[in-house]
Amino acid sequence: MKVRWGPQHPVSGQWSFFLDVDADVVVGMEPDVGYTHRGIEKVAENRTYIQDVPIVERACIFDAGNFVFGYVEAVEELMGIEVPERAKFIRVIVGEMSRIASHLYWLCLMSIAVGLETMLMWPVNDRELFLDLLEMLTGIRLTYSYFIPGGVRYDLPAGFREETERRMDYFERRLKDYYKMLYLNRTFQMRTKDVGVLKQADAIRMSVVGPNLRGSGVKIDVRKDEPYAAYDQIDFTVPTESEGDTYARSLVRFHEMEQSIFIIREALKKIPSGQIRVNVSPSVPKGEVYSRVESARGELGYYIVSDGGNKPYRLKMSAPSFRSLLSLPQIMRGVPMADVPTLYMSLDLIPLDVDR
Amino acid sequence: MDSRCPITAGKDNEGVVEMTVNIVEDGVAEAVKANFPDAVSEAKTQRRGRVVITVQKDRVVDVALLLKERLGFDYVTSVSGVDYPNRNEFEVVYHIWSISRKILIALKTTVSKDDPRLQSLISVWDAVNYHERETHEMFGIDFIGHPNLTRFLLPEDWDKSPPFRKDFKLPTEPR
Numbered sequence: 128m129k130v131r132w133g134p135q136h137p138v139s140g141q142w143s144f145f146l147d148v149d150a151d152v153v154v155g156m157e158p159d160v161g162y163t164h165r166g167i168e169k170v171a172e173n174r175t176y177i178q179d180v181p182i183v184e185r186a187c188i189f190d191a192g193n194f195v196f197g198y199v200e201a202v203e204e205l206m207g208i209e210v211p212e213r214a215k216f217i218r219v220i221v222g223e224m225s226r227i228a229s230h231l232y233w234l235c236l237m238s239i240a241v242g243l244e245t246m247l248m249w250p251v252n253d254r255e256l257f258l259d260l261l262e263m264l265t266g267i268r269l270t271y272s273y274f275i276p277g278g279v280r281y282d283l284p285a286g287f288r289e290e291t292e293r294r295m296d297y298f299e300r301r302l303k304d305y306y307k308m309l310y311l312n313r314t315f316q317m318r319t320k321d322v323g324v325l326k327q328a329d330a331i332r333m334s335v336v337g338p339n340l341r342g343s344g345v346k347i348d349v350r351k352d353e354p355y356a357a358y359d360q361i362d363f364t365v366p367t368e369s370e371g372d373t374y375a376r377s378l379v380r381f382h383e384m385e386q387s388i389f390i391i392r393e394a395l396k397k398i399p400s401g402q403i404r405v406n407v408s409p410s411v412p413k414g415e416v417y418s419r420v421e422s423a424r425g426e427l428g429y430y431i432v433s434d435g436g437n438k439p440y441r442l443k444m445s446a447p448s449f450r451s452l453l454s455l456p457q458i459m460r461g462v463p464m465a466d467v468p469t470l471y472m473s474l475d476l477i478p479l480d481v482d483r
Numbered sequence: 484m485d486s487r488c489p490i491t492a493g494k495d496n497e498g499v500v501e502m503t504v505n506i507v508e509d510g511v512a513e514a515v516k517a518n519f520p521d522a523v524s525e526a527k528t529q530r531r532g533r534v535v536i537t538v539q540k541d542r543v544v545d546v547a548l549l550l551k552e553r554l555g556f557d558y559v560t561s562v563s564g565v566d567y568p569n570r571n572e573f574e575v576v577y578h579i580w581s582i583s584r585k586i587l588i589a590l591k592t593t594v595s596k597d598d599p600r601l602q603s604l605i606s607v608w609d610a611v612n613y614h615e616r617e618t619h620e621m622f623g624i625d626f627i628g629h630p631n632l633t634r635f636l637l638p639e640d641w642d643k644s645p646p647f648r649k650d651f652k653l654p655t656e657p658r
Contacts, residue, residue: 160635160636161635161636161637161638164636164637166646166647169646169651169653170653173653331557331558331582332557332609332610333609333610334558334559334560334608334610345582347558347582353532353585417533417560417561417587417589419560419587426560428560428561428578430561430563430576430578432565440565441563441565441566443561445560445561445563445578449613449617450559450560450610450613452613453609453610453612453613482636
């Protein structure tokens with residue numbers, strides 16, 4: 128029987144799946160995407176480089192920091208400019224806060240997918256810790272357009288460091304609560320362990336990205352492989368799990384939040400004083416560049432071709448959810464209908480970033 | 484072991500210029516050139532960790548097989564189309580990452596706009612599936628051998644030309 132799952136399903140978001148269902152078992156699945164296709168790549172070709180900053184971050188507002196991060200890294204490489212050290216550290220801090228905020232949002236959706244409502248409330252509340260910090264720094268909570276080619280827009284405000292430390296200490300205690308509340312919870316373990324196993328070879332074959340890949344035991348992280356900004360000056364670890372099931376992917380994201388706290392603390396310790404941006408010319412030399420950053424959902428690539436003008440000739444955004452989507456039909460084969468929301472949430476796919 | 488050794492070339496007004504010898508990258512470019520001397524029109528190292536290879540369109544699958552089987556390029560990161568109206572052709576760019584070598588290769592080929600057809604690389608890398616579907620939809624390039632080149636991101640009733648071509652103008656006035 129054919130079942131259309133979404134877009135009105137409470138968990139699905141702005142897309143749907145065509146499920147082939149035999150009794151209660153899913154035997155085939157085809158995603159129906161495009162509900163939020165805005166043609167961001169085309170729009171970006173018609174705007175100047177600086178105008179594109181707010182455009183590209185709309186691809187994924189949950190992780191706006193890292194989406195602009197990749198874009199400005201690409202434009203700066205085309206321009207051949209070096210960003211001041213202080214700006215690099217500020218970018219790392221904002222990128223990691225954006226990652227934590229995004230993982231917390233995933234955590235609440237994952238919890239509601241397995242039916243734990245308290246764990247829906249806690250992460251949403253704690254996400255405010257970081258959104259407030261970002262508001263303190265940039266003035267805006269979500270789509271802050273804070274990175275621009277050449278640096279960042281504002282310096283750290285007075286009291287930002289102390290406030291961050293205070294909130295980090297609190298959030299670290301909260302993470303311990305999360306672990307007890309969710310990861311040691313028998314319901315959660317039963318719903319996620321050995322469910323939706325993605326083997327290591329399959330994960331590479333389908334080029335899954337980010338925590339989904341690291342949950343299958345492949346240690347790939349752009350922050351380590353090709354360190355950008357100030358990541359080469361911070362000695363963090365890349366968490367991996369070998370099982371490849373839903374629980375492993377969830378655990379990787381949990382440990383990534385711990386690592387993000389560590390990175391933010393180190394960056395605040397090591398941040399030098401000095402300029403926060405350099406002036407850049409509005410037009411960009413002829414050439415092409417492929418820049419990669421590690422966003423919350425995984426590797427994000429920007430392929431920009433410049434013809435020497437002040438607008439990109441072509442901007443291709445290789446978005447993480449789009450790339451992880453390919454593995455969803457694979458892991459949904461042969462599972463009961465009740466596992467569909469769990470598996471969908473375990474990959475942390477968002478339709479906005481699939482469609483662009 | 485990192486086989487790259489930085490050489491400080493000298494100083495100019497901008498600061499220290501660091502030249503890096505990219506042994507691994509040059510090796511990959513040379514290997515591709517040596518195996519397909521007639522099909523590869525360009526193989527060069529763009530910078531550290533980036534290799535660009537331009538191939539004739541009828542030999543893309545062979546070069547891709549070499550890259551995957553012999554040189555360890557196993558991880559697809561992106562497939563892009565680029566429209567060049569004044570040259571009357573599309574460029575299709577496959578960006579492939581090698582997990583073991585930590586190199587990103589850009590495998591480029593061009594197809595004429597009059598006959599935008601190209602062998603699909605899905606027989607080599609499964610992961611190009613959705614990327615090629617998107618490129619087909621946005622540029623109107625047909626990937627021969629792709630099992631499912633159906634409507635993906637655009638609406639079901641889309642009847643205009645492929646939207647990422649340069650002759651498709653974004654409406655700037657409200658309609």
